[in-house]
Amino acid sequence: LKIGGIDIGSRYIKYVLLADIHLVEFQRRETGYNPLSVCRELLDCGKPDKLVATGYGRHLLEIHDNIETITEIKAVARGARAVFPHCRTIIDIGGQDTKIISLNEDGTVINFEMNDRCAAGTGRFLEIMARTLGYNMESFGDYCSNKNGGIKVNSLCTVFAESEVVSLITKGEKREVIANALHESIVNKVIALIKRVEVKDDIVFAGGCAKNSCLKRMFEERLQRKIYVHENPYMHAAYGAALYAMEN
Amino acid sequence: MPKDYKMMWRDLDLNLAAHEGLLGVLSDAYTNIYTSQKDRPEGMKYFDFVISEVHSLRIEEIVEARKQGRKVIGTFCVYVPEELILAVDGVDIGLCAGAEVGSDEAEKYIPRNTCALIKAFMGFKLAGLCPYIQTTDLIVGETTCDGKKKAYEIFDELTGGKVYVMEIPNKKDEDGITLWRNEVRRFADRLEELTGRKISLEKLKEASRIVNEKRKALQRLSLLRAFDPSPVSGLDALLINQVSFYDDPVRFTAKVSELCDELDERVRRRIGVAGKGSPRILISGSPMAIPNWKLHAIIEGSGATVVGEESCVGERNFGTLLHDDFSSIEEGVQKIADRYMTINCACFTPNEGRLKDIVSMAKRLKADGVIHYALQFCTPYMMESYKAKKVVEAMGVPFLRIETDYSMEDMGQLKTRVEAFLEMIGNGVSA
Numbered sequence: 001l002k003i004g005g006i007d008i009g010s011r012y013i014k015y016v017l018l019a020d021i022h023l024v025e026f027q028r029r030e031t032g033y034n035p036l037s038v039c040r041e042l043l044d045c046g047k048p049d050k051l052v053a054t055g056y057g058r059h060l061l062e063i064h065d066n067i068e069t070i071t072e073i074k075a076v077a078r079g080a081r082a083v084f085p086h087c088r089t090i091i092d093i094g095g096q097d098t099k100i101i102s103l104n105e106d107g108t109v110i111n112f113e114m115n116d117r118c119a120a121g122t123g124r125f126l127e128i129m130a131r132t133l134g135y136n137m138e139s140f141g142d143y144c145s146n147k148n149g150g151i152k153v154n155s156l157c158t159v160f161a162e163s164e165v166v167s168l169i170t171k172g173e174k175r176e177v178i179a180n181a182l183h184e185s186i187v188n189k190v191i192a193l194i195k196r197v198e199v200k201d202d203i204v205f206a207g208g209c210a211k212n213s214c215l216k217r218m219f220e221e222r223l224q225r226k227i228y229v230h231e232n233p234y235m236h237a238a239y240g241a242a243l244y245a246m247e248n
Numbered sequence: 249m250p251k252d253y254k255m256m257w258r259d260l261d262l263n264l265a266a267h268e269g270l271l272g273v274l275s276d277a278y279t280n281i282y283t284s285q286k287d288r289p290e291g292m293k294y295f296d297f298v299i300s301e302v303h304s305l306r307i308e309e310i311v312e313a314r315k316q317g318r319k320v321i322g323t324f325c326v327y328v329p330e331e332l333i334l335a336v337d338g339v340d341i342g343l344c345a346g347a348e349v350g351s352d353e354a355e356k357y358i359p360r361n362t363c364a365l366i367k368a369f370m371g372f373k374l375a376g377l378c379p380y381i382q383t384t385d386l387i388v389g390e391t392t393c394d395g396k397k398k399a400y401e402i403f404d405e406l407t408g409g410k411v412y413v414m415e416i417p418n419k420k421d422e423d424g425i426t427l428w429r430n431e432v433r434r435f436a437d438r439l440e441e442l443t444g445r446k447i448s449l450e451k452l453k454e455a456s457r458i459v460n461e462k463r464k465a466l467q468r469l470s471l472l473r474a475f476d477p478s479p480v481s482g483l484d485a486l487l488i489n490q491v492s493f494y495d496d497p498v499r500f501t502a503k504v505s506e507l508c509d510e511l512d513e514r515v516r517r518r519i520g521v522a523g524k525g526s527p528r529i530l531i532s533g534s535p536m537a538i539p540n541w542k543l544h545a546i547i548e549g550s551g552a553t554v555v556g557e558e559s560c561v562g563e564r565n566f567g568t569l570l571h572d573d574f575s576s577i578e579e580g581v582q583k584i585a586d587r588y589m590t591i592n593c594a595c596f597t598p599n600e601g602r603l604k605d606i607v608s609m610a611k612r613l614k615a616d617g618v619i620h621y622a623l624q625f626c627t628p629y630m631m632e633s634y635k636a637k638k639v640v641e642a643m644g645v646p647f648l649r650i651e652t653d654y655s656m657e658d659m660g661q662l663k664t665r666v667e668a669f670l671e672m673i674g675n676g677v678s679a
Contacts, residue, residue, distance in 0.1 A: 056664070071664050071668040071671060073664070073671070074668060074671045104677075108675050109671065109677070110672065110677050112665075112672075114661065114665055
């Protein structure tokens with residue numbers, strides 16, 4: 001029996017295929033302007049017998065193909081828990097949403113917090129700033145200087161922060177130092193969200209931004225706790241959706 | 249062939265092209281959100297009709313009433329005593345403030361970070377889109393928040409001096425109650441002056457009876473929602489509460505009572521809007537002025553039922569009756585003032601009464617979760633969400649805090665939050 005989980009995010013669509021519990025396929029594609037056709041292409045690479053959709057665009061498949069959906073909050077929780085069985089707190093920074101999720105001992109979601117509507121503190125913020133500084137998104141974190149150089153990016157708003165960055169560049173600040181300040185700015189915003197829930201170990205960092213080594217290090221410093229990141233942090237929600245499909 | 253109201257709208261100085269656009273959007277939204285619901289009670293047909301005629305037949309009635317010498321009083325708050333308005337044969341109309349309309353115009357006068365409700369009533373006037381504002385002889389403002397208080401000064405300028413402001417005290421102590429009783433007396437004087445009619449004991453009794461009957465009908469509707477499954481959707485109940493602010497009160501009461509008879513029958517036959525056991529949500533917080541159906545549509549679109557609104561458009565409007573056993577006008581006016589002081593608005597400090605209301609409603613309506621709704625920049629309710637969360641979680645009931653406005657840009661995010669909250673409830677999580 002082949003079981004699929006698809007996570008239709010704002011920036012990427014992730015697809016997981018399980019065969020007899022084993023993960024046999026993982027795919028990630030840009031969401032683009034026609035997510036439905038991207039979904040269909042992905043599903044064609046390994047047609048599942050059963051499928052559950054999650055993520056921002058989950059209802060797209062529900063409307064067109066009558067596919068069952070769960071929220072990315074529940075899906076990430078299930079997926080993270082499968083990889084890290086002691087996980088009680090999840091920091092999930094995606095393309096347009098940042099979520100902090102609390103789980104009980106059984107892995108059930110008992111509380112969550114989400115950023116409000118703007119892009120502050122999300123992956124999109126990081127992506128735009130990486131582009132402004134001429135870095136590649138995947139390796140942005142590796143270029144951060146460890147010193148803050150006494151500069152700070154104050155604006156939470158992506159648009160204003162970008163012009164702040166431009167003015168720092170024209171002042172001759174090193175881009176490694178600006179990069180560091182930008183990462184600190186995101187971490188401050190996310191820490192404010194984290195403070196609204198009770199943080200329990202283990203803490204798992206999920207979503208595309210978990211690939212960023214600088215963010216992980218800064219969270220560990222601020223929280224004074226170890227943070228777990230899976231080698232494929234993009235996968236949790238899609239994997240969780242597939243596991244949910246298998247169990248229900 | 250529907251009647252053509254263009255002449256009437258032109259006479260009311262509306263912006264005809266923009267107004268036509270607004271009616272089109274409203275009608276589409278209504279079809280998508282309301283008429284698409286399954287298994288609606290027959291009695292909702294009246295309210296569908298009222299909405300389809302919201303800027304037509306009802307306005308014609310009001311224009312006609314004015315021709316017969318009645319005055320039209322526009323209001324924005326459940327603290328404005330309706331009994332007094334009816335006692336001078338006035339028409340009481342809750343004004344339009346529930347859609348994102350004319351924001352750009354409004355922002356020429358008020359700051360951008362003003363709540364959507366204030367922006368909307370300014371916007372409706374500035375864009376020439378609200379026929380109700382145009383028919384008013386007096387517009388009653390009140391001091392329930394800083395934003396409204398200051399906006400009314402500008403609104404007075406925009407409406408050629410129609411605004412009359414009632415001062416609502418900040419505390420319900422002896423001084424506050426005295427202040428409010430005096431305010432209500434002054435309002436009665438103002439109404440007599442405006443209409444040239446004296447309030448008689450007989451008229452005041454009659455007006456009090458009409459308003460109490462309306463409250464009783466709405467209370468009956470509220471009680472029926474306690475059944476599982478609820479015989480009526482939260483969307484429909486919200487609509488009825490919104491319509492209560494501008495429909496003719498006697499006709500409205502009769503129609504709500506007819507609907508409740510039908511709902512009684514549905515309860516007997518166990519007909520509900522959702523399956524038995526589907527999550528039951530209580531909404532608490534800022535008012536939802538017509539046509540603000542956003543949060544209810546998201547919640548009910550996700551398979552849950554909204555079973556109550558601890559809100560001005562909801563329980564705060566009808567929760568307490570007036571003791572109408574008074575035997576003089578003076579006593580009557582005082583009893584009316586005291587009845588309004590039972591409303592637990594977030595403008596008061598402290599406001600423990602509201603917390604008790606939330607707890608008792610959550611129990612009576614058997615809520616599985618409470619969603620606290622605050623309009624962005626509505627500081628009083630945003631602040632009170634902290635205490636509301638504490639009392640709700642102490643009952644073991646999950647609590648979700650939402651801040652939003654009238655725009656649709658955060659629909660996806662809100663849907664995710666609401667659905668995740670319902671998933672938590674479905675997993676049997678208690679706070």
